[in-house]
Amino acid sequence: xxxxxxxxxxxxxxxxxxxxxxxxxxxxxxxxxxxxxxxxxxxxxxxxxxxxxxxxxxxxxxxxxxxxxxxxxxxxxxxxxxxxxxxxxxxxxxxxxxxxxxxxxxxxxxxxxxxxxxxxxxxxxxxxxxxxxx
Amino acid sequence: xxxxxxxxxxxxxxxxxxxxxxxxxxxxxxxxxxxxxxxxxxxxxxxxxxxxxxxxxxxxxxxxxxxxxxxxxxxxxxxxxxxxxxxxxxxxxxxxxxxxxxxxxxxxxxxxxxxxxxxxxxxxxxxxxxxxxxxxxxxxxxxxxxxxxxxxxxxxxxxxxxxxxxxxxxxxxxxxxxxxxxxxxxxxxxxxxxxxxxxxxxxxxxxxxxxxxxxxxxxxxxxxxxxxxxxxxxxxxxxxxxxxxxxxxxxxxxxxxxxxxxxxxxxxxxxxxxxxxxxxxxxxxxxxxxxxxxxxxxxxxxxxxxxxxxx
Numbered sequence: 235x236x237x238x239x240x241x242x243x244x245x246x247x248x249x250x251x252x253x254x255x256x257x258x259x260x261x262x263x264x265x266x267x268x269x270x271x272x273x274x275x276x277x278x279x280x281x282x283x284x285x286x287x288x289x290x291x292x293x294x295x296x297x298x299x300x301x302x303x304x305x306x307x308x309x310x311x312x313x314x315x316x317x318x319x320x321x322x323x324x325x326x327x328x329x330x331x332x333x334x335x336x337x338x339x340x341x342x343x344x345x346x347x348x349x350x351x352x353x354x355x356x357x358x359x360x361x362x363x364x365x366x367x368x
Numbered sequence: 369x370x371x372x373x374x375x376x377x378x379x380x381x382x383x384x385x386x387x388x389x390x391x392x393x394x395x396x397x398x399x400x401x402x403x404x405x406x407x408x409x410x411x412x413x414x415x416x417x418x419x420x421x422x423x424x425x426x427x428x429x430x431x432x433x434x435x436x437x438x439x440x441x442x443x444x445x446x447x448x449x450x451x452x453x454x455x456x457x458x459x460x461x462x463x464x465x466x467x468x469x470x471x472x473x474x475x476x477x478x479x480x481x482x483x484x485x486x487x488x489x490x491x492x493x494x495x496x497x498x499x500x501x502x503x504x505x506x507x508x509x510x511x512x513x514x515x516x517x518x519x520x521x522x523x524x525x526x527x528x529x530x531x532x533x534x535x536x537x538x539x540x541x542x543x544x545x546x547x548x549x550x551x552x553x554x555x556x557x558x559x560x561x562x563x564x565x566x567x568x569x570x571x572x573x574x575x576x577x578x579x580x581x582x583x584x585x586x587x588x589x590x591x592x593x594x595x596x597x598x599x600x601x602x603x604x605x606x607x608x609x610x611x612x613x614x615x616x617x618x619x620x621x622x623x624x625x626x627x628x629x630x631x632x633x634x635x636x637x638x639x640x641x642x643x644x645x646x647x648x649x650x651x652x653x654x655x656x657x658x659x660x661x662x663x664x665x666x667x668x669x670x671x672x673x674x675x676x677x678x679x
């Protein structure tokens with residue numbers, strides 16, 4: 235299958251730079267998959283699991299949140315806020331974050347702002363957990 | 369020369385030795401921290417470069433779309449400066465150079481500041497400059513989420529037409545021995561495009577990372593091809609509005625990292641000089657001390673001899 239160059243870069247540095255067959259992830263508009271020779275394209279990334287298919291057919295999953303994706307001239311640049319490979323996700327931490335967020339949300343007296351923050355936290359924890367495959 | 373003089377010199381040597389011990393320790397600490405900070409700054413550079421080239425591509429291509437970040441309705445002379453300085457002194461000219469630079473920058477402008485770093489907070493408070501928030505006073509503690517907080521705050525302030533321009537002032541890490549204060553433009557984005565070329569030039573220190581090269585190549589090829597066919601989802605405007613805060617956060621975070629590396633490099637150099645000076649001073653003082661000691665011995669001998677002859 236045709237391949238294209240993928241660059242994944244976060245504030246922590248260049249995470250991935252190499253040829254891939256496809257990448258799929260969740261944009262703000264829904265799930266998308268990019269294959270080689272995609273039209274020049276640009277979108278904002280939502281929260282979800284990203285799957286990168288390498289030329290040898292193996293697939294790698296990662297939790298991918300925020301930022302943007304651009305495909306230009308067969309070079310795909312993914313610039314997320316957070317990108318964590320599934321094997322690097324700290325499941326325990328995500329579990330405890332999930333529990334803490336849920337407990338906060340159960341508190342009826344929570345202010346609106348704190349509620350939004352707790353919900354975001356919960357969502358991040360859930361994305362991490364599902365990306366880690368648990 | 370009296371014995372009391374000798375004692376004073378001895379005490380002075382001791383105190384200089386103590387000072388030297390401290391400066392030496394500070395030098396070593398700064399050197400080891402610097403290595404880590406430099407790495408961090410280098411790591412966040414490709415992010416900034418790739419993000420910037422993407423944003424520039426979009427901005428270059430879309431002249432017609434409306435975004436609150438492309439233009440401000442506020443007074444042109446209302447400026448917001450984000451100033452990144454250090455938390456502590458004893459870093460040579462690091463803080464004072466930056467503030468001197470700031471004084472030149474702010475001349476004739478109506479400015480507010482968002483200081484990052486305790487020294488910046490102190491400085492602007494003393495000058496009576498209006499401070500937007502002191503929430504980010506400790507530069508050593510700025511995390512990724514703090515940078516997002518700053519970016520969000522700036523975006524809100526800017527969209528609310530409180531400022532005509534937003535600038536960021538930081539210290540660029542040119543080399544281990546040279547750190548130069550610089551200002552870069554944040555908002556509106558038309559300023560950014562003007563500054564992009566400058567920025568690219570000054571970033572071109574001969575040690576281009578592969579990622580940056582790639583990003584530049586892409587930018588060049590895009591220009592050559594004449595754009596206009598990028599598909600945006602949901603649409604260019606909302607994509608833009610989502611990524612601008614991201615971009616600013618990236619810019620803040622990278623600048624903080626670079627500034628921290630600069631501060632440590634400046635401190636290391638300053639402490640190295642201080643240690644050298646202390647060494648020289650000790651040498652001089654010991655020479656003086658030995659001379660005094662010899663003089664007093666000679667004097668004693670003379671006195672004894674004179675006493676013996678007198679008998």
